[in-house]
Amino acid sequence: MKVKKQKRHRRAVRFYTACFGFREPFKVLCDGTFVHHLLVNKIVPADTAIANILGAQVKLFTTRCVLEELRSLGKSYTDSYNAAxxxxxxxxxxxxxxxxVNCLTEVIGEKNDEHFYVATQDAELRRKFHEFLNLTHPRISWPQxxxxxxxxxxxxxxxMEKPSTMQHQFAKVFEEGRSHMTEQEYKLLKMKKAATAEGESISSDANVISEDDRVNSIAKRRGLEVKDTVQFKxxxxxxxNPLSCLPKKMHAKKDNASEKGSSSADKTSGTRSKKKKRSRKKKCVAAPTS
Structure with a gap:
């Protein structure tokens, strides 16, 4: 892989990770045309080839409708069906x-909550995901x-297709919207200002409730689900510690003394038990005189 191509792909991956919340291992949704192209051109193993582009581990997915479509194409797509x-x-x-096309579009949904990369050779499907529609503002067109x-x-x-200028603009506007206060946060701020102006002290319970409301409002604005109250264990x-409660060894000296006494007794008994060996001298018998 050329260095420029690799840098371009890494830059695109960082953009989708930072702005749209993609996380490793990346999930890649493949259609039948992509699988068939990989087999014909011998780009195997597919997960390794895609992982080299994205610079991270990947998991490859497909759908039942894609499998049925491959099976209906005949014997020429048997290997592609088996691989899928x-x-x-x-x-x-x-x-x-x-x-x-319709199946993958429904699986992706309106916001791509599952954070799928789409691998396809179908020009219609690629155009559909980069199709621009006027959704919110008449002068600004967003991708569908x-x-x-x-x-x-x-x-x-x-x-990997690089992000378009419209996607960069969409991410910028979305990030600016997240940085602004919500109506609930604005009301809480006004209440605090009014209380401090009148010299009233805000109780600790009110501070805790306002902090929870602030966290929940930020989480809702970012599309996260947070419980109402923080639960601590x-x-x-x-x-x-049962090992620290063991009784102290008070009889250590006595045991040593008894051991010494027993050893000395053993020595004395050993000496007493020994018998003295008496040397027997042979008596000389005088020879008879003739």
């Missing part, structure tokens, strides 16, 4: 088979689904 069956299956909940990075292949190499008092 190995991938993880994303939930699509379609009782009747739909086209891959802004936070969807696309991966495609050209011959035996993989590429109380630490229970533990008893003393």
């Amino acid at each position: 069956q190995i991938l993880s299956t994303a939930r699509c909940d379609h009782e009747q088979r739909k086209s891959a 689904i802004p936070g969807v990075p696309l991966i495609y292949a050209l011959r035996n190499s993989l590429f 109380k630490k229970k008092a533990k008893g003393p």
Whole structure:
């Protein structure tokens, strides 16, 4: 992979990670055209090739509608069907088979909550994810689904489409909206100002409630789910260490003295038990005189 191409891909990955909340391992949603292209051009293993582009570990997904579409194409796509069956299956909940374009569009949804990368060779699907519509402001056009990075292949190499100027603008406006106060925060600020102006002291309970409201409002603004009250686990008092409660060894000296006494007694008994060996002298018998 060329250095310029690698830098461009890393820059795009950082953009989607910082602005749209993509996290490792990245999830890549593949359609039948992409799987078939990988097999024809021998870009295997696919997860390693895609991981080299994104610079992180990846998990490859497909849908049941994509599998059914590959199976209906005939014997020429048998290998592609078998290869696609190995991938993880994303939930699509379609009782009747739909086209891959419609199925993947519904799986992605309006906000791409699952943070999927879409790998496809279908020009219609790529155009659909980068289609611009006037949603909020008549002078500003947003993509229909802004936070969807696309991966495609050209011959035996993989590429990732860089974020468009509209996606950068969308992320900038969204970040500015998150930095402003909500109505609830503005009311709490006014109440605090009024209380300090009148010289009234705000109780600690009011401070805790206002802090919780502030945290919840920030979490709702960022699309997170936070409980109403922070729950802390109380630490229970533990008893003393049982090893520190062992009785002291008071009879250590006595034991040593008894051991010494027993050893001395053993020595004396050993000496007494020994028998003295008497040397027997042979008596000389005088020879008879002739």
